[in-house]
Amino acid sequence: MKSKYLALPKGVDEAQFDAAIAEFAAALGAGQVLTSIEHLTPYTKIMMAVETTDHTPSAVLLATSVEQVQAVVRICNQYRIPVWTISTGRNFGYGSAAPVERGQVVLDLHRMNKILHVDPDLCTALVEPGVTYQQLYDYIEERQLPLMLSFSAPSAIAGPLGNTMDRGVGYTPYGEHFLMQCGMEVVLANGDVLRTGMGSVKGDKAWQVFKWGYGPTLDGMFTQSNFGICTKMGFWLMPKPPVFKPFSIRYDHDADIANIVELLRPLRIAQIIPNAVVIAGTLWEAGGANVRRSDYYNGGGVTPDSVIEAIRRDKGLGAWNVYAALYGTPEQVEVNWKIVTDVIAKSGKGTILTEEDVGGTQPFKYRAELMSGVPNLQEFGLYNWRGGGGSMWFAPVSQARGSECEHQVELATAILNKHGLDYVGEFIVGWRDMHHVIDVLFDRNNPEERRLAHQCFSELLDEFERHGYAVYRVNTAFQERVANIYGPVKRNVERTLKRALDPNGILSPGKSGIRI
Template identity: 75%
Template sequence: MSEQMNGVLPRGVTQKKFNAAVEKFRALLGEGNVLLKAEQLIPYNKIMMSVENAAHAPSAVLTATTVEQVQGIVKICNQYRIPIWTISTGRNFGYGTAAPVQRGQVILDLKKMNRIIKIDPDMCTALVEPGVTFQQLYDYIEENKLPLMLSFSAPSAIAGPLGNTMDRGVGYTPYGEHFMMQCGMEVVLANGDIYRTGMGGVKGSNTWQIFKWGYGPTLDGMFTQANYGITTKMGFWLMPRPPVFKPFEVIFENEADIVEIVDILRPLRMAQIIPNSVVIANILWEAGSAHLRRRDYTTEPGHTPDPILEKMQKDSGMGAWNLYAALYGTQEQVDVNWKIITDAFRKHGKGRIVTQEEAGHKQPFKYRAELMSGVPNLQEFGLYNWRGGGGSMWFAPVSEARGSECEKQALLAKRILHKYGLDYVAEFIVAPRDMHHVIDVLYDRTSEEETKRADACFNELLDEFEKEGYAVYRVNTRFQERVARSYGPVKRYVEHAIKRALDPNNILAPGRSGIDLDAYATRRRAKGASSGES
């Protein structure tokens, strides 16, 4: 049967055209790789955002296993104007999961394209397909006893390097800026052409995963957080496993200490004394990660009051802020840098330093140490049990790595979250010059009233932070159009000019990062009419 089963159609596509496209998809992929029934689509529509599932419901799901199939899919999509939303593992929790940005888009699921094509232990490079997970990579490295270390985000075991890098995610090792460590992509363009970035277009080249730039414009970044192509292979650099790994924590008792913490850290990060991305997590992030639940402390509605936070600190030994970092290298290197670090913190007289020997297997130290050493785990999902109810939206503004900026952002975020009866669950990820302020807006999605509050809260966070000159570096699919406006009209004009050139039929994930030819044209016409333009 070719009739549509779940009652959802792509925007602007008739049932007749959709059915015709489905028949061609089945001929290309096989009937088992074209999912239409409502029960088949349920796993692809489990969102955590402050909107009904129906707003992001797919019309169908396609699973491809080869690049040639992906080329065939875009050919059919061009013929029938079918919009597709591509996922690799679909584990983008808090940022939209697997659901499409717009209702009715057909999901192209690449999880079956899961080959580890090559790992070179001498050059410390890898080339993988979209469906490869970090757990799969870790197991391969361990089984083959390769002296390599992975870097990944917190949902490590079930996420993958390609999807995380394409969304410009970060990790916790010295290779934690994942896009910087990417080297060479294979991209299927909207017309079906295969484009290889960097040295990938040179016949017989063995430097595709070695030299990022190639010749002429470097276009890799153009395909991240965008909808200009479908990435079917990605290369990246792996860190050589060091002889010594020394994780540590510094526990701070007072919220106000955040200013000094960051100002102590910044010169240590800039000088690479501390080589990895430093995390500074607040007490509620720690509590969730340690699988504590709010109802164990209070059943009162609203945000968790300060006396309870203080009790949690006292009961658990956690700080108001908890800093995690690590040293890597030879014993001599680690010893020298350890002295510099301990001297710096002791000079300021604040913070209790905890080493792995002292922490043992205690959580959340254990999972933080694993993340910093490239061992996958799922411990951080405990955050979702803090309030319960399945609602989670990441709010992630960027700022300078200055203590004053930390304090300003933290106070602003707390004020807005508490206004809506929600908790400030946050961490700062400190690079040498910038900070990612990652806030998990947790709420009970089974409550319509609380979901509305969370939605209003997220909108106000975006608005108020933008007034102060802050914008997020990444956001869930509900708010991508809103965030795109933060970056100004010229950027949007350039993005849509590229879209018109590469994808004139607007078939690749329209709406991704606010890039949608149809919606953009409508807005420009409306703007022209309102200003009297012809």
């Protein structure tokens, strides 16, 4: 007999789930427990090259307090129901809001959206999971606080807690978001509430200023894991500088990538350029500027080089487009600007562009907003490049060496082109590392293209592993595969922790490949 539910949790029959739903409704309120197809459809939207039905939830629970989260884990333990937790609930490119496995209950925390505290003197904030960057930006602007945010792109609908828990990065000097995190409140699988760092000390006021507390530092084990549910997070905000000077450097040739990285690395390590530098390829910037492939080319397969050259000419783009900024007093910025321009001039390559040159045009305007902490949704334009709603971000990490980046671009391009897909990528330059983000864009409505995209992503993982590279984040369809890359010892430690903290395996089973 067909179930009244879109899906059922693994190992739970309809009668058991009926009883659990009744208890969820009693704990949360009937309007906070969603099971209809109308309400669940937004949570089934995926952009991966897999079947939607593989990631269909059985229900959605809308919690509004820590006490309600505790009630949810109690009921899930009682009925052995797996619960997949989301915060602001987008996660485009990495799997969206859908659970990793069919039948899991989604615990949606977006209604826990209080900005609990912002300290303009110490430059700290404490927020709940549902707080978005746009909401926090508006709060700061309305109160004219001299503070600046750092966030990923697109930013307005994302949130600091969720992005940090998945170890996302941003584009300001505070762009290493987990580094700037300070203090978590976590509901454990048994319902206990843990506060990390100084938060466990009654009456302590240093929770958002001193990370470490006493004994083992536990914050990191809750990121990219399923050991607890984070219900509050503190983090540091950057003081708004007197001067902000964004700039771009345009390079004409694909082969310039090695030289670019060698020039920029010393400037980043020395903090002459203090923010996370972006080196974006032509098609990444074209997509972000809302260029559609069909505007130039309607053929199948890989976009021809002649078309890419035409886009560069029409949109004023380089083969590689570097974006960075200087921050500080007028004197600091003047000194550092001379260092940067002297290095570029001495190299004999690259055209430097400033706000005076291209400030009102895209994509410079969008990039400047990212680097100055102004949220936007510009990067969603990437999904219009090919159309069809398919996107999987492939994000390998390497040393910040020109030879490494050149090798990764060649390797990725060959694999993507083999499957009829374009290289659409950018590098984000950390202090000593490179986050190489490649958007595997495809038409999800086309079964053949979906099949090719899945094969392509699998081959990217296989070949990059063979060359000693691994990704730092991945969509939910490939989390088990990526976990294997990191080896059996790490996996065994994670399983040991999981069994100790969540013996019934109810919290997001399969997240990052971790299970009991």
